[in-house]
Amino acid sequence: MHGTTHLAAHSVRPIRVLLLLTSLHGGGAERVAVHLLNRLDPERFDVRMGLLRAAGPYIDLVEDKSRLIVAPDGDKHFNFDGTNKAQYTTGNIVGAAARAPLAFRRMIRESEADVVMSFLKGTNLLVWLALKGLGKKRPKWIAREGNNVLAVVGEEAPSAFIRKASLGLTSRAYRAADAVLANSTDMASGLVEDLGLEAAKMRMINNPIDIERIAAMRDEGVPAAPKRPFIICAGRLEYQKAHEVLLRAYAKSGVWRTHALVILGKGSKLNELHRLAAQLGIGEYVRFIGFVANPYAWMAKADLMVLPSRWEGFPTAAAEALASGTPLLMTDCKFGARDVMEPGVSGEMVPVDDVDALANAISSLIADPARRKSLRDGGLERVRNFAIDAMVEKYADLFAEFEPVQA
Structure with missing residues (x-):
């Protein structure tokens, strides 16, 4: 206690x-x-x-x-x-x-x-x-x-x-x-x-947010991680989380040429999302991992955390990404997004259900390591609020x- x-x-x-x-x-x-x-x-x-x-x-x-x-x-x-x-x-x-x-x-x-x-x-x-x-x-x-x-x-x-x-x-x-x-x-x-x-x-x-626990777990190894750089998303595979928007944005961004997409979480949309990834021609670059006991180690090794939710209450996974030292890109959804981070300082935001805006933000951030580092530092400071x-x-x-x- x-x-x-x-x-x-x-x-x-x-x-x-x-x-x-x-x-x-x-x-x-x-x-x-x-x-x-x-x-x-x-x-x-x-x-x-x-x-x-x-x-x-x-x-x-x-x-x-x-x-x-x-x-x-x-x-x-x-x-x-x-x-x-x-x-x-x-x-x-x-x-x-x-x-x-x-x-x-x-x-x-x-x-x-x-x-x-x-x-x-x-x-x-x-x-x-x-x-x-x-x-x-x-x-x-x-x-x-x-x-x-x-x-x-x-x-x-x-x-x-x-x-x-x-x-x-x-x-x-x-x-x-x-x-x-x-x-x-x-x-x-x-x-x-x-x-x-x-x-x-x-x-x-x-x-x-258990910042100390996340800090202790984020440096653990992830043997199943892709052999090349990757971006990550964490959340239940359901309509609320809008993974299909992320898949379309990832395909449109062209980032699949350099970065894999790792998706953590389980849910009823798994088969549907697998089919969509194949239809978009990115199936070989997308990894559906399921539930993991230590998502923070995955987050910490990613170049970018993307949360495309249609709605939230308080997006805990986003705050945990900040504590993991992962640059954050998320939708300006109702509710809680602006409690978690300040746009341009501790993360970036795009409108809900906007494939083009999400694709542009992904490609822009992946192309700018200095910008990602600035967001990472801002996120580590911001998460202290929780x-x-x-x-x-x-x-x-x-x-x-x-x-x-x-x-």
């Missing part, structure tokens, strides 16, 4: 905090939860994590697994991993509505939590249902959102009716929360406007807002 804040003199026990997620698959939200579980000061906070399934690559990062509360038969009933659209099958909707809130309610009662924080829209909706009817035993609830809700709903909902219903339910749920936490500045204002939330309930904390200890301390302050009155 790495906390530094001391127990307030008037408290007789730590504040009980319960972090709720479906699993530890995924990315930024799950990493934030694990950081909080491992690092919040145990003198001030008794932190537990509730999961519907004990699954995902971040399970191994949990230092004290006795702090995990896992739903029984989770693999049977709560396999929600996969694309957002896949969650709208009748079986998933009925199963989630019937079982998941009850599972979360049992976790809340078992932990006797003072404060519950749930992560991402789907889990937030389930926890909203779980908290109904608890009366005076209801803990304070923080709904943490880490993505662009309008974009997510627009992409995942199979019809206009379901889109409207999903947004309506999300708005009702978030209005019922004691606080709504966003992880970027423009997301916080966007949630207030898009969901009709009270500005007084909004909080904002950027995702923490140092993990400072971010965890902000979470400690947030949870302390809801400290119960103790005799």
